[in-house]
Amino acid sequence: MIPANTTGEGGTTVVYGADPEGPSPGAPVLDVYADLRCPYCKRMENALGATMRQLADDGDVVLHYHFATFLDETLGGHGSHRALNALGAAANRGQRHFMAYLRTLYLNQPHEHNDAFAEERMLLGLANDVEGLRDATFETQVLESAFHEWVERVGRAYDESGVAATPTVIFRDRPVAVLDRKGQAVRPEEFTAQIHATT
Template sequence: MGTTKPGKKAERRVSARERMAAERQRRAAAEKRRRGLIVGGSVVAVLAIAATVGIVVGNSSGGGTDDVRGRPVTPPPGAAGPGQTVIPDGRADAPAVLTVYEDFRCPFCDRVEKTLGPTIRQLADAGRFRVEYHIASFLDDRLGGNGSRRAANAAACAQQAGKFRDYHEVLFANQPDEDDDAFGKRSRLLDLAGKVDGLRTPAFEACVNDSTFAPWVKAVEADFVAKDIGGTPTVLLDGRPVTVLDRGGNAVSPDAFRAQVDQALGT
């Protein structure tokens, strides 16, 4: 019968103790990692909740709500066209209609407004055409934020106060960078209203802060999508496209715009 030498037994006991010690260390390390994952996950969850709260608070800056569920579509006074999605400017008996699709966050719309806006208003006042503004708000979904929708609502509030043209001009004159949602702050829209004589009244402030025309803004955007306009600015004269941007993305000159109008109207 074979036997084991005492030296071998000692070696085996030492080896067993080392394996047990190594296993304890492995388990301790695993437990440490598990606790770390739990704590880390909790931190991430807390941060996610905080971020969500921050987004909600930030998007509701100035009070009011952008939720249109269950709210009736009430157009601003004077709104025209099918579904009353148009804000007209100019004489109702004008022989032609200049249709303008724009978004207050659109930088190309800003270029057109700054270069051609005075000419458009001058021709409208002279009775050459009536302008029909379709205020789109699609850039909020593409860029994030509420600036397009809230600026459109504020413009409708200005229409209600009989100050649409002046406020429209002020909004574009103070347009933020495309990725800056400054118009999402109602306080900013109210500050800009102070640049239009007689506009910033308690009624106007309530209209802006309550997003009174938010359902109408959504209806205007739905009409824009349904017509597959594709982008802004889009300008039509009696349904025919008018070139307002050159190939470089800059507004054409007022003379070039006038020439198109003269040709289209036969004068």
Template sequence: MAQTDSTQTTAGKQPADKKPSRKYAEKISARQRIQEAQRLERLAAQRRRRIVVAVSVVAVLALAGGTTLAISAAGDGKPSADSAAGEPTALVVPANATGPDGTVITYGKADAPHTLQVFEDFRCPVCKTFESTNGETVKKLTDDGTVKVEYHLAAFLDKNLGGKGSRTALAAVGAALNEGVDKFKQYHDVLYANQPDEREDGFGSVNHLLDLAEQVPGLKTDAFVKAVTERTYAPWAAKVAEAFNSSGVTGTPTVKLDDKPITLFSANRPVTPEQFTAQVKQAAGLQ
């Protein structure tokens, strides 16, 4: 319909036959500044989400495909020069460590006939899903002597997501292992039960890790506190992470029984404890 008043304006527009006023120009300038600030904030938000979205997509694909790959080990897991500054350089291997160069943690009866290999990163959210669903099942199979567990721990998510939580938690776990294998296992379970959002670097705080250690009776000794505070086992944690990177495993969580892969997810959800147990027993030739 034809416009009846040639001087009528729409919201935010200046009549074409009039020179813009200073007030109007300032209003437009202010609006442009706001729009530019909003644009920059959107770009920043997209950058912040990019890694998280990539991690989530990989996790969803893992669930859909029923594969053990949950978080891809795209990084090399090695600390940057900045993050390594001020850390001890002398390699101290905690008591009770096993495997080549003490890079494996073995939990269970030494004479157990089968070995369950568990590959995890403490910042991996899908590892937490595995632990919350089947962690108790793993413990039961270990306690009854069916298997012993070898933990192969990673730290690649520090590079993929930024921060130092995986390495700091791994070094703290070394201090727990030095106190005893049972202390390690209890602390391992506490860390997964209290895992922060992967976008946050909650395990990068030594004080937070020490607070969580209070949930393990008898763990928080003077020696443990000193080792965690001074990051005594940081060089060992780096060796453990390097061993994971050389293992051929491309993501976490991955679980194998005597080198035979165990499926952790099926039909878009974690396998049940019954399904997990059946797989382990089948791989072990027990059924």
């Protein structure tokens, strides 16, 4: 199964905004590379996620999310894979559901050495925070890992992308700084200034 609201070969990229590969090309793509267990990705999302979404809602960019799962191998466990399966189920429901669940996952991200995202009951519990997401279909897709093969393809696509670390954000073939030298998120105005400088 491939979730709705995805693009690329095998649907390995999750889209938020008007898909430029669709019948009506839209805004330029902002590529976001992240791992759901990555604490630095959490800092990026918590500080800049709303700004990215607003840029997409305003039609300035289309967000393309590329998810890594390498932290499962690095740290042990299955949290990145199972959280991404649940996120795929949210994307299958709709772009707004995907984005709200993504934010919820990062807000409640366990310590990277704690594999709590591997527990379906946690993933289902967090889905209660997203209006209209949790129903019998979503629960089945989470409990049965309905998007397991898709998750594997997504992880391989990241591994083959040439991107060295998460988080990485790219706009018009140029890296966009989302963290400073101390590993803290840049301010939203600094982030948007980089986007507008390349438009």
